[in-house]
Amino acid sequence: xxxxxxxxxxxxxxxxxxxxxxxxxxxxxITQKVKALTKGELKITEGAxxxxxxxxxxxxxLDVEVAKVDNRLRKYYKLTETGTKETVNKLEELxxxxxxMQALVNPKLA
Amino acid sequence: xxxxxxxxxxxxxxxxxxxxxxxxxxxxxITQKVKALTKGELKITEGAxxxxxxxxxxxxxLDVEVAKVDNRLRKYYKLTETGTKETVNKLEELxxxxxxMQALVNPKLA
DNA sequence: ATATATACATAATTTTCTTATGTATAAGAA
DNA sequence: TTCTTATACATAAGAAAATTATGTATATAT
Numbered sequence: 001x002x003x004x005x006x007x008x009x010x011x012x013x014x015x016x017x018x019x020x021x022x023x024x025x026x027x028x029x030i031t032q033k034v035k036a037l038t039k040g041e042l043k044i045t046e047g048a049x050x051x052x053x054x055x056x057x058x059x060x061x062l063d064v065e066v067a068k069v070d071n072r073l074r075k076y077y078k079l080t081e082t083g084t085k086e087t088v089n090k091l092e093e094l095x096x097x098x099x100x101m102q103a104l105v106n107p108k109l110a
Numbered sequence: 111x112x113x114x115x116x117x118x119x120x121x122x123x124x125x126x127x128x129x130x131x132x133x134x135x136x137x138x139x140i141t142q143k144v145k146a147l148t149k150g151e152l153k154i155t156e157g158a159x160x161x162x163x164x165x166x167x168x169x170x171x172l173d174v175e176v177a178k179v180d181n182r183l184r185k186y187y188k189l190t191e192t193g194t195k196e197t198v199n200k201l202e203e204l205x206x207x208x209x210x211m212q213a214l215v216n217p218k219l220a
Numbered sequence: 221a222t223a224t225a226t227a228c229a230t231a232a233t234t235t236t237c238t239t240a241t242g243t244a245t246a247a248g249a250a
Numbered sequence: 251t252t253c254t255t256a257t258a259c260a261t262a263a264g265a266a267a268a269t270t271a272t273g274t275a276t277a278t279a280t
Contacts (some may be wrong), residue, residue: 001276007117007118007207008117008118008119008235008236008237008267008268009117009118009235009236009237009268010117010211010247011236011237012236014211014214014215017214017215018214023198023249024152026259027134027258027259028257028259029258032257034214036215037213037214037217038210039213041206041210041213042210043239045237045239046259046260047237047238047239047240047260047261047262048236048237050259050260050261050262051155051236051237051260052237054260069258070245070257071244071245071246072244072257072258072259073245073258073259074258074259075225075258075259081198081270084123089163091215094211094215096151097117098208100151100152101120101208103147103148103205103248104124104127104128104147104148105124105127105204106202107147116237116269118236118237118266118267118269119237119266121240121267121268122267132277135226136227137228138225138226138227139227140230142226155268155270156227156228156229157266157268157269157270157271160228160229160230161229161230161267161268162268164229179227180276180277181277182226182227182228182275182276182277183227183276183277184226184228185227185228197231203266212228
C-alpha cells in the first residue's frame with residue numbers, strides 16, 4: 001500500500017538525478033517517470049514540481065527549451081554544467097543522509 | 111565534512127526510535143545521543159527538538175516525567191503504548207522511503 | 221571571573237511541501 | 251457527440267517542519 005511520503009528536501013535530488021540520466025525531460029514526463037520507477041509508490045504533485053523546476057532554472061542549474069508537440073506545449077529541461085556538478089553533491093548528500101539514518105535506526109549494522 | 115541536512119520529516123522517527131531503545135530520555139540527552147551516534151554528522155537543534163517532543167506528547171505518543179538532577183530540571187520522555195506502535199510504523203515508512211529513493215537514484219540495483 | 225556545558229523554552233522566519241484551482245488540447249468511452 | 255481521462259502547463263493559499271535567534275537558569279571548568 002501506498003504512497004511513500006516524500007521527505008521534504010528530496011524532490012530536487014530526484015529531478016536532478018533523472019535529468020542526469022535522461023538528458024532532457026519535460027515536467028509531466030518527470031511525474032510519469034517517477035510513478036513508473038517507483039511502481040506508483042511515489043507521486044510527484046504538480047504543485048511541487050513546477051515551482052521546483054522554475055527555481056532550479058532561476059538558480060542556473062537547468063536550461064529550458066520550449067517545444068510544441070501535437071499542438072501542446074512542452075518545456076524541456078536539461079542540466080547546465082553547474083547543474084551537473086550540483087547533481088553529484090545532492091546525490092552524495094542523499095547517500096550520507098541514508099547512512100546517517102541507518103546509524104540511528106539500525107546502530108548494530110553501523 | 112559535514113553535517114548532513116536533516117530531511118524534513120525524519121526527526122520524529124529519530125526521536126521515537128531512540129526512545130524505543132533507551133526506555134526514557136530527556137531532550138538534551140537526545141541531542142547528545144544523535145551527535146554521538148552519527149559522529150557529529152547530524153545535529154538536532156533545540157528549536158526543532160523541543161516543539162517536536164511537545165507535539166508527540168500532545169498526540170499521546172509520549173509520556174513525560176519531570177525530575178530534578180543537580181538542581182537542574184530534566185524532562186524524561188518515554189513511549190506510550192500508542193507511541194510504541196507508531197514507532198513501528200515510522201520505521202517502516204523510513205525503510206520504504208529509502209527503498210523508493212534507491213529505486214530512483216540507483217535504478218540498476220532495484 | 222569568564223566561558224562553556226547542561227537544560228529547558230518560544231518566536232520569527234524560511235523552506236518545502238499539499239491541496240485547490242485554473243487554462244487548454246487530445247484521445248478514448250458512453 | 252458528449253463526457254471523462256490523459257496530457258501539459260501554471261499559481262495561490264495553507265500546512266508542516268525545519269532553522270535561526272533569543273531568552274532563562276544552574277553547574278562546571280579555565
